Amino acid sequence: MKGKFCLKVEFPYLLFILPTFVAYTIFSIYPLFNSFLYAFTNWNGFNVPKFVGIKNFRTTFSDPVMIQALSNTIIYSISVPILVTLFAIPLAVILNSGMKTRNLQRAIFFFPSVPSALIMGYIWSYMLNSSSTGVINQILSFFGVKPILWLATPRLAMLSLIIVSVWGSTGWHACIYLANIQSIPREYYEAATIDGATGFKRFRYITFPMLAPSMTISVMLLLTGSLKVFDLPFSLTSGGPGYATTMVTQIIIARGVTEKLYGQATAMSTVFFFIIFVITALQIIIMKKREENLQ
C-alpha cells in the first residue's frame, strides 16, 4: 500500500491544507491569471477593458526606456551575485576561525542586512552626496581626493548602487556559507593537514567543493533578488541620473501606476516573469550538476 494514494487515508490531511489552498488560489493564483489576461487589453483602471491582441507585448520590446531598464537590470543582476559570492565565502572562512572576537565580528558583518533596503538607500544617498559636504567625500578630502560625483554620473551611480547592495548582502550570505562550513567533517581537514596540504589547498580541495549546495541556494537568492530589485535603486538614486539606474520593476510600476497603462505593465510583468523563470531554472540546473560533479 506504500506509495499508492489512498483518499480515505489522505483525506484528513487534504482537509487541513484546504483553507490555505483556497486562500492562496483566491489571493494569488486567480489575480495572477487575471493580470495575465489584462496584458491583452487596454485597461487603464477606469475604462472597460478592450482586447488589443499582442500590442502590449510588442510595445514592451520597442520601448527604449524598457530596453535600457532591462540592460541596467542585467548588469546589476550579474555584478551583485558575483561580487557577493566572492566576498561572502572568504568572510565565512574568516568568521569560522578560532578568534576570540568571532561572535562580535559575526554580529558586525551581519548588521548591514538588518535594516530595510529602503532605509539603507536613504542613508547611503546622504553619505554619497556628490558635493564636498558628503560624508564619503569629506573623508576622501583628508587624503587630498577631490569630491567624487558618486550618484551624479551614470556609471558611478550604477557602481554606487552595486557597492551598497554588495555591502548590505555580503554578511547575510556569509552566514549561509558559515553554516555550511560548520557542517564539513573535521576529519577531512585533519587528513589533509597530515598529508601536508597548505591552508589554500585545504580551502580549494575541501572547503570550496563542500560549499556547492549553499552556493546554489545563495546564488539563486541573489539572482532572483537582483532581477526583481526595486527598493534600493528607488531610495538611493530614484533610477537616475536620467534612466541610468532605472530597473525593470520601476518601469513596470511607472507604466502601470503612474501612467495607468495596466495592460502594458502586466505585459511587461509577464515577459519579465518568464525571463526570471528561465534564468533561475538554468542557474539551478547548472549549479546542481556542478554540485554532483564536485561531490
Place this chain on the structure above:
Amino acid sequence: MMKKAKKLFQLFFIFMLISTTFMFSGCKKNSTEKQTITLGFLSWYNETTMDPVLKAFKKKNPNIKIDLQYAPPIQNYIQKFQVLYSSNSLPDIFVTSAENKNDVMNNKMAKDLTSLPNVANLSEANKKTYTDDNGKLIAFAPDGWFAGIFVNKTLLREKGLNVPANYSEYIAAMRTLKSKGIEPWAFSSTNLYDPLQGYVETETISKDADYDKKVDSGKLKYKDGWTVPIQKWYDDYVKTGYANKADLGITGDQAMQEWATGKAAFTVGATWNPVSVAKLNPKLDYTLLPWFGTDNKTTYLTGAAGVGWSINSKTTHSDEAMTFLKYLTSNEGIQLFEGKANGVVAVKGIDYTIDAHLKDCYPYFTSGKIYLPAVSWKYSDALGDILLKYSQNIVGGSAKPEDLITAMDKKWTDLEAAS
C-alpha cells in the same frame, strides 16, 4: 429516564433561545431618536491633521459619523482611490488632486459643489483648477502653494549686489556671483527643471493661458510652446554651469541646506520651506522672488491649488455629505484644518497671516498668477517623469534640449493612442 429528561430540557432551552431572538428582533428604536449616518471619507491627510475639524463637526452634528480612511499622498492615495473606484466602493467624500482630477471629471465621479456658500470667496485659480468643461466645480480646495526663487539677501549684500528686480539684473547678479567664486545656485537632482518651468510660464503661458488646453485637444504640440523656454533654460543655467553634473547627486534637503548655510545665493523655494529654513539658519535674511520673463516685465510663480474635497456622485447620503462639506469649507472648518495642514489659504475672509519671507509673492497667488504643468497637463505624471529624467540627462550631457520636447510629444501621442 435521565437521558430523556436531559434531551427534553435541551430542546426547551433551544426553543427559548430562538423565541427570545425573534422577540427582540421585532423591537424598533424609539422613533424620536435620530439614526446615525456614517459617511466614508478617503483622505490624504492623516488623522492628526483632520482631527480638530472632525471633532468640531461631530459636536455640531452628532448624528453624522465620519469614517476616515487615510492613504498617504501621492501614489499610495491614487492607487487606493483607483482600487476603490474599480470595486465600486469609493467613499462618500474623497480628496481630488491634480493627479486624479481628470479621471474624476471624465468619469463624472463627483457632485457639483458650486452651491457651497464659500465658493464665492474661493480664489479664481482654485476654482478654475477643479471646474470641469461643463462649469461644474468638482472639488473645493481651500488652500494652495507657490514656489519661486529663494534669494539669500545677506550673501548678495556682502558681494555688493541688490536683490534683482528683473531678468537683466538677475542674469547679471548670477554672473557677478560666479566671478567672485560664489555658486549662484543650489540645485538638487529633482528641481533642475524648475527654472525651465519658469520660462514656460513667462514666455508661453503669459501670452496664451489656454496653451495646455490646445495641446490636449491636439491643436498644438509641446514643440510649439517649449522650444524657446528650453533653449533659454539651457543657455542661462546649463551652459553657464549654474546647473551642473554635481547637482545630479544632491537631494532637495541637501540643496536647501547648502543654500541656507550660505554656500549659494539662489535655490528653488516653496511655501512649505520656511519652517525647515528657520531650523537650518534662523538668522537667514531671505525672500522669495518670482521667475523673471526675458522682456524684463513679465513675472510668474510656479504654484497650484491644493487638493480639494469632493462628494461621490453615487453617494446614498447626499444631504449628510453636503452638510459635512458645508462645514469643512466654512470659515471655521478651514481655520481648524489649516491650523494643522499649514497650506496657503485661498479663501477670502479667513484670518490668515502669510510667512514674512513669502508675503511679497502672495499677491501672485491670490490673483491666480501661478502655473504648474502637472495641474494643466492631461498626462501629468507621465510627462512629469519625462521632464525630470530628460532634464537630468541634459545637465549630465547625454541629451540635447530638443530631445526633451521630442520625448514629451512622443509620450503624449502614445498615451493618447492608448486611451
